[in-house]
Amino acid sequence: MIVKEILASVEVIPDPYIKSVTYAKIGERLAKARDGSYKTAFLKALETAKEIDDPVKMFRALLSVGYSLGRAGLKSSKRIYLGVLEDSRVLPAPPRDVIMRTAAAYMLALGEVGEAITYALEVNDRTLRNEILLEIIRTNTRMIGREQLKVASRIRKSKLALEYIDDEPYRSKALLELIKAYLALGSYENGISLILEIEVKEWARHAFKDVAFYLKDREVLGHYIDSLEAVANGLIEKFGEEFTEELALAFALSGEGVSAAELIRRLENSDEVFVKIALDLLERDHNVLPAFISALEEDEAELVGKAVMNRILERPELGGWEIIKAIGKSTSSEEVWAKIARYYVITGELEGAMKVGSLLRDERLRSIVMADIAHHLVKNGDIERAIDAALEVRDPKFSSILVSEILIKALEQELPGRVKQWNGSKH
Template sequence: MIVKEVLASVDVIPDPYVKSVTYAKIGERLARARDGNYKTAFLRALETAKEIEDPVRMFRALLSIGYSFGRAGLKSSKKIYQGVLEDSRILSPPQRDEIMRTAATYMLALGEIGEAITYALEIANPKLRNGVLLDIVRANTRMIGREQLKAAYRLRKSKLALEYIDEEPHRSKALLELIKAYIILGSYENGISLLREIKTREWARQAFKEVSFYLKEREVLGHYIDSLEAVAQELIEKFGREFTEELALAFALSGEGVPAAGLIRRLENSDEVFVRIALELLERDHDVLPAFISALDEHEAELVGRVVMNRILERPELGNWEVVKAIGKSTPSEEIWAKIARYYVLAGEFEGAMKIGSLLRDSRLRSIVMADVAHHLVKEGDVERAIDAALEVRDPKFSSILVSEILIKALEQELPGRVKQWNGSKR
């Protein structure tokens, strides 16, 4: 009884558009519940829609009704849409374009990719048409990721939509979606090969980066480095040598230091780029920085190591032991090793810092390191070890002064508040 009461109550809605859509939504729910009253609801929805005087609102209502038909699993939804397709030709191009865009969106939501493309192609405005086709390709890629049983079908439909996208950056964006689909399906070579077809620099960079990351996540990046390097060279020829740095960064962020370094070495300002990329890796993902540093030659490593250690000493939270160790292994520079010793001190690893200091041949750097260690050990209350560190300084004069300072500071710490400033009185 309640169903019939609800259906009867819809009639009190004064707006025929809202009324027809409401009947359709009720019909959809009744059909799902296998209640025979769904036929009555849908029939009233169609009858009410035809009473709408404004043709644009009438077509919108019919599209919404058709969508409810589709959600209910009724094949007649396509007939409703076909009727709108034909009858809407009376509208002006801008009005009809919006109707066709809505039709494509509804069909896409129903998973009817072929029909969605059909309605998208009816849109006269090139920018709007390309945008809708791009939305279709994007949605298709998401569906491929969720249900791979229909992957081949969806891939064909994405290719079909791509054929009709004739403006940038829509086409490049759609190519990226198709590349993602290939990668999801494990067709890596096809995905990599499509990178060549992207004609917009921004999206070529984005696509190259995403492909590198996808392959890294699937732990197959190493198998396709040669293919990626070949594509990188073609993209550089297409977009200019300045594009080299962007591709090098993509390689470096993927943990592939060797091809990244190889690209950078082609640049006239390679030293500047090595430093810039190293600092960006430190900020964005320091876990990939060791692989980048390990790919550098001695000169490059010294250049990068100095700047990176300076940044880490300024902001210790950016560093980690893997980065510091990679820098140490890549360069014999005692200046950089002194900075590494400083990092050890900040981390409380005094034994490691002393070991580094004892190996330094440069007396100035050795003194700096040992003095640093000694001062921190005094703060820790370990006077004996602080003196041992100070005595490791090769310059006897500097060593003597350092030991003197340590003993005085140790006394001040031992007798807090007991050493008062003399006020001139003999008593």
């Protein structure tokens, strides 16, 4: 009884479009509840839609009714859409484009990708048509990511939609979506090969990074590094040498330090780029920095080691023992080792600093490090070890001055406030 009253009450709605949509939504819910009154509701929805004077509103109402029919699982939905497809041809292009876009969106929401493409291709405006086709591919990719059934069919439909996208940057964006679909499918080589078809530099960069990071997360990047290096070479040939740095960064961020270093060495300003990328990694993801540093040659490692250690000494929170270890192993530069010793000191690892300092042959650097260690030992109240550290300085004069300073500071700490300047005898 209540259902009949609800259906009867819809008649009080004055706007025919809203009235038609309301009947359709009621019909959808009744059909899902297996209440036979759904037929009446949908019939009323169709009758009301066809009474609308404005043809654009009428077609929109019919599409909404068809959508509700589709959600209710009723096949008559597609017949309504085909009717709108044919009957709307009397409309001029702009309003019909809006109708076809709505039809494509409804079909896509129902999971009917093939039908969505059909209606998208009816859109006359090139930009709008490309936008709709791109959205179809995006939605299809998300569906692939959530399900493993009918994946091959979805891939084919995405490729079909891609064939009709005839302008940039829509085509490049669509290729990126198709690449994501191949990755979700586990078809990594197909995904990698598509990167070279992208014609817009920005989206080629996005695609390269997305693929590299995805393969890294799946712990299979090493198996496909040769293919990615070939793609990198192809992209550099297509977009120019300036693209080399961006691809090298992508390799470095994905943990492939060797591939990154090989690309950077091609550049005339390679020294500058090595430092720039190393500092970028330090800020963004210093877990991948050791692999990058370990891939460097001696002169490169010295240059990068100095820059990275300077930044870490400015901001010790950026440091990490894996980074320090990688720098120490990659270069024999005593200037870099002195900076490493300084890091040991400021982190309280004085034993480590002593070991590094004792290996330094450069008297100036050795003196600086041992003086630093000695001063920190004094602050900690360890006078004997502070003197031992000072005596490790090879320059006798510097060592003597250092020991003298340590003893005076030790006395000042021992007798705070009691050591006063002598003003002469009082007689």
